[in-house]
Structures are given as C-alpha cells and as structure tokens.
Amino acid sequence: xxxKTKRTSLIGALEGIVGAEFVLHTPxxxxxxxxxxxxxxxxxxxxxxxxxxxxxxxxxxxxYSVDVPIVPRGxxxxxxxxxxxxxxxxxxxxxxxxxxxEIDPVNRQAxxxxxxxxxxxxxxxxxxxxxxxxxxxxxxxxxxGGNVAENSGGPHCLAYGVTTNHVLGLEVVLPDGxxxxxxxxxxxxxxxxxxxxxxxxxxxxxxxxxxIVKLYPIAESVRTLVAVYEEIDDASRAVxxxxxSGVIPAALEMIDKVTIEAVVQAVxxxxxxxxxxxxxxxxxxxxEAVEQESEAVEAICRDLGAREIRVxxxxxxxxxxxxxxKGALAALGRLAPNYYILDGVVPRSRLMDVxxxxxxxxxxxxxxxxxxxxAGDGNLHPNILFDERIPGxxxxxxxxxxxxxxxxxEVGGTITGExxxxxxxxxxxxxxxxxxxxxxxxxxxxxxxxxxxFNPCKIFSTAKGCGEGWRVPxxxxxxxxxxx
Amino acid sequence: xxxxxxxxxxxxxxxxEADIYKCVHCGLCLQACPTYLELGLETESPxxxxxxxxxxxxGRFGLTEGVVGHMELCLQxxxxxTACPSGVPFGRMMEATRAQITATTRRSLRARAVRFxxxxxxxxxxxxxxxxxxxxxxxQRSGVQWLVRELRVLKPIKSLDxxxxxxxRLPKFYRPPPSxxxxxxxxxxxxxxxxxxxxxxxxYGPVNEATVRVLARNGCDVLTPRAQGCCGSLHAHSGERxxxxxxxxxxxDVFLETNPDAIIVNAAGCGATMKEYVELLEGDPAYRDKxxxxxxxxxDVTEFLAELPFEPxxxxxxxxxxxxxxxxxxxxxxxxxxxxxxxxxxxxxxxVEMKASDTCCGAAGVYNVVHRDLANGILDQKMANVAAAQxxxxxxxxxxxxxxxxxxxxxxxxDARVAHVVELLDEAYG
Numbered sequence: 001x002x003x004k005t006k007r008t009s010l011i012g013a014l015e016g017i018v019g020a021e022f023v024l025h026t027p028x029x030x031x032x033x034x035x036x037x038x039x040x041x042x043x044x045x046x047x048x049x050x051x052x053x054x055x056x057x058x059x060x061x062x063x064y065s066v067d068v069p070i071v072p073r074g075x076x077x078x079x080x081x082x083x084x085x086x087x088x089x090x091x092x093x094x095x096x097x098x099x100x101x102e103i104d105p106v107n108r109q110a111x112x113x114x115x116x117x118x119x120x121x122x123x124x125x126x127x128x129x130x131x132x133x134x135x136x137x138x139x140x141x142x143x144x145g146g147n148v149a150e151n152s153g154g155p156h157c158l159a160y161g162v163t164t165n166h167v168l169g170l171e172v173v174l175p176d177g178x179x180x181x182x183x184x185x186x187x188x189x190x191x192x193x194x195x196x197x198x199x200x201x202x203x204x205x206x207x208x209x210x211x212i213v214k215l216y217p218i219a220e221s222v223r224t225l226v227a228v229y230e231e232i233d234d235a236s237r238a239v240x241x242x243x244x245s246g247v248i249p250a251a252l253e254m255i256d257k258v259t260i261e262a263v264v265q266a267v268x269x270x271x272x273x274x275x276x277x278x279x280x281x282x283x284x285x286x287x288e289a290v291e292q293e294s295e296a297v298e299a300i301c302r303d304l305g306a307r308e309i310r311v312x313x314x315x316x317x318x319x320x321x322x323x324x325x326k327g328a329l330a331a332l333g334r335l336a337p338n339y340y341i342l343d344g345v346v347p348r349s350r351l352m353d354v355x356x357x358x359x360x361x362x363x364x365x366x367x368x369x370x371x372x373x374x375a376g377d378g379n380l381h382p383n384i385l386f387d388e389r390i391p392g393x394x395x396x397x398x399x400x401x402x403x404x405x406x407x408x409x410e411v412g413g414t415i416t417g418e419x420x421x422x423x424x425x426x427x428x429x430x431x432x433x434x435x436x437x438x439x440x441x442x443x444x445x446x447x448x449x450x451x452x453x454f455n456p457c458k459i460f461s462t463a464k465g466c467g468e469g470w471r472v473p474x475x476x477x478x479x480x481x482x483x484x
Numbered sequence: 485x486x487x488x489x490x491x492x493x494x495x496x497x498x499x500x501e502a503d504i505y506k507c508v509h510c511g512l513c514l515q516a517c518p519t520y521l522e523l524g525l526e527t528e529s530p531x532x533x534x535x536x537x538x539x540x541x542x543g544r545f546g547l548t549e550g551v552v553g554h555m556e557l558c559l560q561x562x563x564x565x566t567a568c569p570s571g572v573p574f575g576r577m578m579e580a581t582r583a584q585i586t587a588t589t590r591r592s593l594r595a596r597a598v599r600f601x602x603x604x605x606x607x608x609x610x611x612x613x614x615x616x617x618x619x620x621x622x623x624q625r626s627g628v629q630w631l632v633r634e635l636r637v638l639k640p641i642k643s644l645d646x647x648x649x650x651x652x653r654l655p656k657f658y659r660p661p662p663s664x665x666x667x668x669x670x671x672x673x674x675x676x677x678x679x680x681x682x683x684x685x686x687x688y689g690p691v692n693e694a695t696v697r698v699l700a701r702n703g704c705d706v707l708t709p710r711a712q713g714c715c716g717s718l719h720a721h722s723g724e725r726x727x728x729x730x731x732x733x734x735x736x737d738v739f740l741e742t743n744p745d746a747i748i749v750n751a752a753g754c755g756a757t758m759k760e761y762v763e764l765l766e767g768d769p770a771y772r773d774k775x776x777x778x779x780x781x782x783x784d785v786t787e788f789l790a791e792l793p794f795e796p797x798x799x800x801x802x803x804x805x806x807x808x809x810x811x812x813x814x815x816x817x818x819x820x821x822x823x824x825x826x827x828x829x830x831x832x833x834x835x836v837e838m839k840a841s842d843t844c845c846g847a848a849g850v851y852n853v854v855h856r857d858l859a860n861g862i863l864d865q866k867m868a869n870v871a872a873a874q875x876x877x878x879x880x881x882x883x884x885x886x887x888x889x890x891x892x893x894x895x896x897x898x899d900a901r902v903a904h905v906v907e908l909l910d911e912a913y914g
Contacts, residue, residue, distance in 0.1 A: 024527065028550040031539045032532040037510050049524065076526060077511040095524045115524075117515060140567075141514045266569040330510040333570025337505035389505070478545045483498035483584050 007045060010066060014048045014090070017058045022049040022096070027478040033073070033091050034475075037138070039340055039394070040081025040423045041473055044071065044091040051096045053171065053179060053209040060207065061177030063090050069453045070175075072203040074115065074146030077138040079341050080422025082150055082202045086457045086466070092207060094145050100124050101210070108215045109168060109185065114145025114208045121213075130215035133160045136418075137326040145208045151200030153418030155251040155325065156282075158376040160216065162418060164199040171210035172198060175449035185212055197444065202420045203455040205448040219284035222250070223294040224312040224321055227301040232256055232277040232371075234305040236352040239279065239375040241300045243348055247293050251282040252376030258335070259328050259372040259383075266331035269324040272308075279306075279375065280325055328372040329383065335368065336385035340397045343419040344408030348378040357407050358382045365400040379417035380408070394472040398424060406431060426461045427469025438462070497583035497725050499537050499576075506572045507534040513574075516567035518844045518862050519557055527554050530564035530574055537581055547588050555581050557858070559851055560721050561811035561844035566818075575756075575816060576763055582723030602850075603724045607714045608731065610682055614657070617686040621654045646856060652887050658689030666696050666706040673703040676788070677744035679735075679758070681751050682714045683883045691883070694910035695750045695785055701913055702794050706748075711738045715749075717757035717812075720764065721849055732761045733771055736778045747778070750785045750906055752882040753849070756816035758782045784813060785906050786881060790822035797912030800832035805908070806875040807835070808866070808889060809842040810882035823881055823905045830912040838873040840866075847888030859888075860895075867892040870900075878902045 007025075014023045024030070025046040034043045045068075050056045063070040069089030076083050085091050098115035105128035112121060118139040122131040135154035136142055146152070148170065153162040160166075169183035183195030198205055229235040235254055242252060255263065255278050260271045271278055279301065283293045298309055312318040332339045346354045355371060362369040362384060373381040384400055386393045401424070405415045409431040416425055429438060442460060457466035513530040514520050520529035536551050545551070555578070562575045591599070606613040623629050629648075632638060638645035660680055668674075676699060680692055699706045712735055716728035735758070739747050749755035757764075759782045765775040783791070805827055813819045820842070827835050846852055846862035870878055870892065878889050878900055889902045 024525070026550045027545060028536060028539070028548055028554075029527050031544065032526045032529075032535050035509050035535065075511055075514055093526075098524075138510065138512060141511050263569075266571065327512070327569035330508055330512050330569035333506055333508035333510075333572075337508070339508065387505075475542075475544065477543065478539075483540055483547075 006066070010062070010068065010090075011046055013062055014046060014059065017055055017062070018048055018050050022051075023047070031478070033076070033093075034084070036073075036076045036078040036081060036083045038079045038081045038084070038422065038424070039338065039472070040084040040086070040470070041475060042084050042086045043088060043476065044085035045088050047091040047093055049093050049096050053173065056092065056094075056173045056207055056209050057177050057179050059090065059092055060173050060175065063453065064176055067453060069456050071455050072145070072149065072207045074143030074149070075117070075138070075141050077142045078146060078150055078420065078422070079343070080150070080202075080416070080420040080425060082420050082422045082455070082458060083146070084423060086423065087453070089453065094143065094207070097209065098143075103128060103130075103215070105130060107185070108217070109212055110215055111210060111212050112144050113210060114143060114148070116144045118142050118144060118147060125215050126218070128215075129218050131218055132213060133157070133166055133216050134163045137329055139326070144211055144213065148199050148208050148211055149201065149203045150420040151418065153374065153377070153379065155253050155374060157418070158252055158374065159248045159250045164196055166214045167195055167199050167211060168214060169212040170195055170198055170208050172206040172208050174206045175454040179209070183212070200420070202422060202458050204445055204458055206454075219250070221287040221290040222282060222284040222318070223290050224280070224282045224318045225294065225298065226271070226310045226321060227279040227281065227306040228272055228275045228308040228310070229277050229279070229306055230275065231305070232355060233352050235277040235279050236355060236375070238301050238304040238306065239351060240348050241304060242281075242297055243376060245296060245300060247283070247296055249281050249293070249297065249376060250284040251280065252374070253280040253325055254278075254371065254373055254375035255280060255325065255328060256371040258368060258370035259332070262331040262334045262370065263324045263328050265334050266327050267320065267324040269320050271324065280321060325372070329381070332370055332383055332385060335370070336387060338386050338388050339370070339383040340386065340401055341419070342380065342382045342384070342401055342404055343416040344380045344382075344405055344413055345417040346378045346380060346408050346411050346413035348375075350411040350413070351375065351378060354380065354407060354411055354413075358404050361400055361403045361407070365396055367397065367400055374417070377417065378413070398472065402428065421459045423458065423470045426457075426459055429460065497580040499541065499580045501541060503573055503577050504534065504538050504541055506570055507531065507538075508570050509535065510570070512569060513564035513567045516563040518559055518561060518563070518846065519858065521843075522858060522861050522865070528557055530568075530572075533558060534572065534574070534577070537577060547585055552585050552589060555585060557855060559811075559844050559846070559848040561848060562815035563811060563843065566815045566842070576760070579720050579723075579725065582721065583725045584723070586723035599722075603719055603722065603727050607682060607718055608727070610713060613682055614686065617654060617657065620651065624651070624653060647853060650853065650891060652687055652890065654687060656689055658685035658692045660685075660708045660710070661696065664707055664710060666700050666708075668703045668705050669700050671703060672705045674745045675705045675707065675743075676746045676748045677707045677709055677739050677742045678748045679712060679715060679751070679754055680708055681754055681883070684751055688883050688886060688904065691750060691904040691907055694904070694907045695748070698785070698789070698794075698906055698910050698913065699748060702789065702792055707742050707744060709738045709742055713738075715754040715757050717753045718849055720757055725764065728757070729764055729768070732764055732775070736761065736771060736774050739781075740774060740778055744781060746783045746788055747781045748783055748785050748788055750881070750904065752784060752810035752813035752817065753884060755782060755784045756812035759817060784817060784819055784822070784881065786813075786822040786826050787817070787819050789909070790825050794826070794829070794909075796829050797909060797914075798831065799912045799914035801830050801908060801912045802832040803876040804834045804836055804874060805877045805879055806838045806870065806873040807841060807905070808838070808845060808870070808878060808880040808885060810880055810885045811842075811844050811848075813881045814842045823879070826905050826909050827879060830908060833908070833912075836873050836875065838875075839869045841869075845885055845888045845892065847884040849884060852888055852891075863888060863892045863895070867896045867898070871896060871898060875900050877908065879905045879908060881905055
C-alpha cells in the first residue's frame with residue numbers, strides 16, 4: 001500500500017462492508033495483531049472482523065481488486081506464523097463467525113463456522129455422547145478454522161488422526177472472492193479431494209467460512225497413566241516398544257525434565273522433579289479392552305525401567321494430568337521470556353538418537369531445550385529457550401532450529417508434523433522436497449490463486465519479494481513513548 | 485504515620501520489564517477474559533493488553549488515547565491469571581499501568597472531580613462516606629426517590645437516570661459492636677481482627693453481623709478495631725496506588741497493634757488487596773516487613789473457616805443454591821473450594837454448580853457504572869448461566885458481586901435471592 005490515500009479509502013471500503021466498529025487500523029491496535037503464538041511478527045495495516053460468508057467474500061474481492069495482501073486469522077495461537085501479516089495488508093479475523101450451525105448426532109457430524117472454539121464444539125456435542133477428536137494444546141482458545149488451515153494435531157491424534165481425517169466438507173472463499181464448496185456431508189464425494197488439499201494449506205488457498213466435521217462417540221472407558229523414568233532414553237525405548245506391541249494408545253506423550261520443572265510451577269500436578277522424563281499415556285475404548293491394553297502398556301513401561309507408574313484415579317486427576325500437558329508449552333514462559341518451538345517428525349525407532357542430538361545442538365549454541373511432545377507419533381517439539389532482548393539470540397535460535405530440522409530429515413523424518421510450515425520453516429522445504437516436487441505444489445496454489453497477495457510468503461520461499469528464508473524482524477517504532 | 489518521600493512521586497509505578505516478559509503470547513488467556521468474550525477483539529484481551537504494555541515499555545508509542553481506552557476497559561477480574569500457565573501477574577501489571585495513566589494523562593474536569601470526591605474525600609474518610617450514604621437513604625426513604633422515578637425527572641440526563649436505577653436500596657447500616665471485642669462463645673481458641681469494610685457496612689450490614697456471629701461461634705474472640713479504614717483496593721485498581729499505600733499503612737498499623745492470630749475479611753476484593761500489601765509496599769523500607777507480616781495474617785472468612793475447621797451447622801436450610809465465584813477470591817486469592825465447602829456443610833442445602841461460575845459478573849468495582857453497556861452485556865450472559873441452574877439462592881463472597889447479581893436478578897425477573905456465603909452459614913447455625 002503505497003499511499004496514505006489508498007489506505008484511507010481501503011479502510012473506508014472495509015467499514016462499508018462490516019461497519020466501522022469492526023475495522024481496526026490505529027498503530028496501537030495493529031500491534032495487537034502483529035503476532036501469533038510463534039516467534040514471527042509483522043504489522044498489518046488494517047484488521048477486519050466479518051460476520052458472514054458474504055462479508056468475507058466482499059473483503060477478499062476488495063483486496064483482490066486493489067492488490068493488497070490479505071491474511072486470514074483465527075484466535076492467533078498458531079505456532080508457525082500462519083496468521084502473521086509479513087507483507088502487511090489486511091488481516092481478516094474470523095472470531096465473530098463463531099456459531100455451531102448444526103450438530104447431527106445420527107450422522108455424527110457438525111457444521112460450524114470457522115471462529116468456533118475447538119473445545120466448545122466438544123462441549124456442545126457431549127450431550128449427544130460425541131466429541132470432536134483433534135485436540136491441540138490450545139483447544140480452549142483456538143478456532144476450527146485455524147485448525148483446518150494448519151491441519152492441526154493434538155495428543156489424541158495418535159489413534160484417531162489429525163484434522164484432515166476429521167473434515168468432510170468446507171465452504172471457502174477463494175482468493176478471487178468466489179464462494180465454493182469443497183467436499184460435502186458424505187465421506188466419499190466424487191471428483192478431486194479438494195477438501196484434503198485445502199486442509200493444511202495454511203491460508204494460502206482461501207478462507208474457510210464453514211466446515212462440516214466428524215464427531216466421534218466418547219469412549220466407554222478411559223485409563224490415563226503416568227510412567228516415570230530416570231532417563232529419557234528409557235522412556236524413548238518404551239515408546240517404541242508400546243507401538244511395536246500392537247497397542248495403539250489414544251495418546252502417548254513425553255514430557256522431559258526441563259518441561260517438568262516449568263509445569264509443576266504452573267499446574268497442581270505431582271510430576272517428580274528429579275525424573276528424567278515422564279510418559280503420559282491414555283488408553284480408551286471398551287471397558288475390557290482398556291483393562292487389557294493398559295495392563296500390557298504398564299508391563300512394557302516397567303520392563304523398560306519405569307521407576308513408578310501412577311494411574312489417574314478420578315476424572316479430576318485425569319483432567320489435572322492433561323491440564324499439565326496442555327499448559328506445558330506456555331509454562332515454559334516461567335523459565336525464559338521466549339521459546340522457539342520446533343515440530344519435527346522422526347521415525348519412532350530413532351527418537352532416542354534424535355533427542356540426544358537435539359540436546360547436543362542446543363548445548364553447542366548454549367541454549368536450554370525443553371522437550372514435550374507426541375512421542376507415539378514421533379512428532380518432536382524441542383522448545384529452545386531464549387531471550388529476545390539479548391542481541392543475537394533471536395538469530396542464533398533460528399540457526400539451532402535449522403540444524404535440528406536437518407537432523408530430523410537425515411534420519412528419515414520431516415520438518416513439521418502439525419504446526420505448519422508457515423514462515424520460519426519455509427526455507428527448509430527443500431530438505432524434504434525436490435525443486436520439481438515444490439513446483440508441483442506451487443502449480444496447485446496458482447490454480448487457486450493467480451495473485452501472490454493471498455497470505456503471501458508462507459510455505460514456499462520462491463515467491464517474489466519474500467526472500468529465501470525468514471529472518472527475525474526489527475519491530476518498527478510507531479512514535480515516541482514508553483512509561484515514565 | 486511514616487511517609488516515604490520517593491514513593492509519593494507520581495508515576496513511580498510502571499509494569500516491570502520482568503513481568504512484561506513473562507508473557508509468551510500463547511493466547512491461552514483469551515477465552516478466560518470477559519471483555520474478549522463479549523467483544524471478540526484481541527485489543528480487549530489480556531494478551532493484547534500485555535502486548536500494548538510491552539509496546540509502550542519499549543517506547544514504540546506512548547500512553548495514547550487508544551492504549552488508555554483498552555486498558556480502562558479491563559475489568560481487572562484476573563481470570564487471565566488463573567488461565568495463564570506462564571504466571572503473568574496481570575493484576576499488578578494492570579494496576580501499575582493504571583497508575584501510569586493517572587500520572588501521565590489529563591482527564592476531563594468531570595472525571596477529575598469525581599475522582600477527587602471518591603479517592604480523596606469519601607473512601608479515605610469513611611465518616612464522609614457514611615454521611616453520603618445517609619443522604620442517599622434519606623432520598624430513598626423520604627419519598628423523593630419515588631417522586632423522581634414517578635415523574636421521570638432524570639429522564640433527560642440518561643447517564644444519571646441509569647445510575648439512579650442502579651442504586652441499591654440501602655438497609656439498616658451496620659453498627660460495629662459497641663465494644664471492640666466480641667468474645668468467643670465458649671472457650672476462645674483464637675483471636676481475630678475483622679475488617680468491616682467501606683461498602684459492606686453501608687449496603688450489606690447483615691453480612692458483617694453474620695460474620696461476627698459465625699466467628700464467635702467458632703471459638704474466636706472477634707476484634708473490630710475502630711481506627712481501621714478503607715483497604716485501598718478501589719484506589720489500587722484505579723491508578724491511585726499512592727492513595728492505596730497511605731490507606732495500607734494505616735491499616736497495617738491499626739491491625740498489627742491488636743496482635744491478632746488472623747485478619748478476617750468478608751469482601752473478596754478487600755482481601756485480595758490486603759494480601760498484596762506486601763507488593764504494594766515493597767519499595768517502602770519502613771513498611772516492607774510489617775506489610776509482609778500483615779499480608780500473611782489476612783484470611784478470607786470462608787478460607788479461615790475451612791482451615792479451622794468450622795463447626796458443621798445443624799439447622800436445615802432447604803434451598804437450591806448456586807455459587808458465583810468472586811473474581812478476587814478465585815482468581816486473585818486462588819480460593820475455589822472453601823466457600824463451596826461451607827455451603828455443602830449446610831443440611832438440606834442442594835448445591836448446584838452453574839456454568840462458568842468463575843467468569844466475572846461485570847461488577848468489578850465501579851466498572852458497571854463507568855462502562856455500563858459492556859457490564860450489562862457481561863451480566864446478561866452471567867444471568868443466563870445463573871437462570872439455567874435454577875437456584876433459590878445465589879451465593880457469593882463480595883459486596884460488589886452481590887450488588888451486581890441483585891441487579892441481574894431484577895433485570896431477568898428471577899425469583900432468587902442473593903446472599904453472602906457466611907450469611908447462609910449463620911442462618912444454618914440458627
């Protein structure tokens with residue numbers, strides 16, 4: 001947006017679409033939308049809050065006609081910068097579109113608007129004995145629309161699959177303002193699986209305005225247990241052994257010593273502070289099966305050196321254990337002002353080896369690292385702790401992250417499991433894909449979007465004016481200030 | 485009274501960098517925030533407000549009108565603190581930010597006049613507050629109020645008219661017991677000093693009376709020091725931290741002199757501030773240690789009773805009761821179980837949880853006067869949850885919440901009464 005006049009008329013036009021109270025544009029207000037849950041930051045020029053599909057379409061058409069970047073945003077809890085407006089422009093926040101339009105208990109599905117909070121859907125489905133499976137740690141606050149964009153996972157995706165396995169159909173506004181349906185209410189719609197393509201497209205192909213998602217019956221029985229290990233290596237071996245035994249737990253999570261240190265300060269949960277790691281394991285299903293499977297899991301854990309196994313005795317116990325797990329990432333704020341969360345995936349058999357190398361890399365860079373992750377999926381989350389106020393740390397943390405991603409790929413893994421490529425990982429797509437592979441993906445993007453202004457500079461680093469990788473920006477001063 | 489010169493300088497309070505950098509902008513606070521829930525705007529969320537504090541702290545812009553607006557829309561309910569795994573001390577950051585606003589911005593003449601009246605005259609001098617309350621009572625009882633309402637005299641001035649509608653009907657004022665000491669029934673096992681408060685004795689005198697009776701019944705000699713004053717919470721929340729400090733010092737001197745085993749508070753807002761005197765006076769060498777001793781003695785009445793433990797009541801109270809968590813009890817003091825334990829101990833009482841009991845009712849000190857529309861939106865949401873629980877009695881633990889819930893009951897036309905937890909226990913003691 002070159003000129004002030006252009007900006008003013010854009011704001012006027014947006015106000016005409018949604019009303020003045022739902023368009024924000026002052027420098028102060030833009031600061032509140034320059035971040036998400038990741039380390040990416042960049043100021044938009046205007047933020048708009050539509051409440052209908054038609055308003056979204058009008059906004060998209062407007063942006064298209066004046067060639068202004070446009071970035072969709074849910075609750076802003078993403079971990080890869082998907083909602084960060086790297087090229088400025090319009091941020092379209094979908095939190096006002098938060099109605100659950102239908103819960104169909106017979107066909108076990110729900111139709112929702114994109115701003116519906118993940119957990120609210122499960123709460124509303126509960127009276128029907130149903131729930132929405134994918135449960136990112138931010139499920140209390142994150143939106144279904146954001147989950148679709150990032151193809152979010154969560155602890156309980158081990159047995160039941162990530163977001164893409166739970167989305168049947170989507171109403172989307174394409175980058176030129178066209179409103180279309182992808183997929184539909186039935187499992188196998190004819191034609192291309194555009195729903196599958198759209199889930200995880202990180203807001204580069206359009207904006208979701210409705211989603212039809214699957215609901216699952218709440219399991220008859222559930223057993224949650226914590227296995228405590230002296231050494232993280234033993235815990236890693238146990239993870240491989242459990243999966244190899246044929247049992248597929250509903251969740252199989254690893255929490256390391258550094259994370260425990262933070263979590264026990266945040267949540268009232270009895271994780272022994274001297275443990276090397278704990279595994280949080282959940283088995284669900286029919287009562288008899290759960291008993292059998294949890295006995296098998298307990299036996300494996302003990303065989304592989306668990307010094308203690310605790311079973312949640314009450315629903316409240318179970319809730320506390322999960323609150324600790326789901327608050328773990330944010331609890332790291334108690335140890336350092338910033339963390340850089342990685343999302344690599346490795347074969348489970350290589351967990352031990354990779355964790356050791358992650359530790360070595362972080363040692364070499366002199367960063368503390370906290371690991372809390374979906375061990376059953378081999379989906380690592382090394383969280384590198386740093387302090388953005390110390391010059392050079394923000395840059396070095398990205399370098400350390402790059403080395404870790406390389407290790408993941410070397411052992412046959414990949415750079416992201418559930419957070420999306422977004423900004424800071426786009427430079428590493430070439431570790432996983434050949435130029436031809438990437439070109440094929442870009443052709444698909446171009447088929448949807450003839451413009452490079454639709455959530456620009458995400459996923460691919462080949463777009464014009466976006467730069468090779470991603471660097472930590474200097475935040476602009478917006479005028480003199482500060483507290484007394 | 486000792487004064488500490490540097491502290492009296494305006495603007496000594498600002499959110500510290502250490503506190504600001506505790507926020508990792510994960511967003512887990514969003515759904516806990518009543519203003520975010522009501523408006524859906526990140527600018528009106530805890531994470532957004534911390535981002536603004538950080539931007540101002542970093543010199544990216546000053547305390548502009550825009551920033552001040554977002555800061556003043558905060559209810560200071562501190563539900564975000566409960567939700568925050570990272571331990572961001574949002575309450576004290578917002579108090580410090582409000583102090584910055586007071587020190588650096590010039591308010592309108594009307595606002596300054598009101599603030600002078602409230603913070604310099606009425607609350608520091610409870611005698612004046614009482615006199616004002618008498619005038620109000622006279623207005624209500626003499627028929628003038630009836631006339632004003634019948635003739636719609638205030639209709640042309642909308643804000644005054646609405647304020648008039650919000651006025652609670654004042655009951656008989658609380659008279660502290662003629663002697664400073666009410667002896668325990670039977671053998672005294674503890675000696676406690678009680679805060680009688682500023683709003684409580686004027687609007688909910690019976691709650692104070694019930695508190696004294698319940699404490700005495702449970703083996704406490706109950707002192708009500710005459711020289712005590714307002715706790716200063718209203719000041720602290722409104723950016724008048726120096727005013728709050730002056731009141732804190734007075735109460736510390738008055739209460740510590742009585743050498744109590746505990747200082748009992750039945751208003752959650754006051755209790756929270758009194759437990760935080762230690763933070764308020766951190767920079768005051770003359771009072772730092774005394775504040776620490778004082779704060780360590782402060783107990784909410786329900787917390788104290790649960791710790792004792794209290795004598796289970798015998799008399800039946802046949803009613804369906806729900807409990808509204810007072811924000812400054814559950815979020816600021818972390819007390820969730822104690823009031824429920826008290827309620828559940830009452831024979832015949834059917835306790836029923838409402839949905840989102842720990843979300844603010846919108847009272848928030850004088851918030852429901854200053855930001856009436858938003859507060860009413862928050863209240864209506866709250867009352868929908870209350871109504872779904874179908875209670876005969878709505879129990880809570882703070883006079884501000886009681887006032888707001890009573891207004892909610894009127895707005896919804898519910899057939900329920902509002903009571904303080906300790907009143908119900910007192911009734912069940914018979």
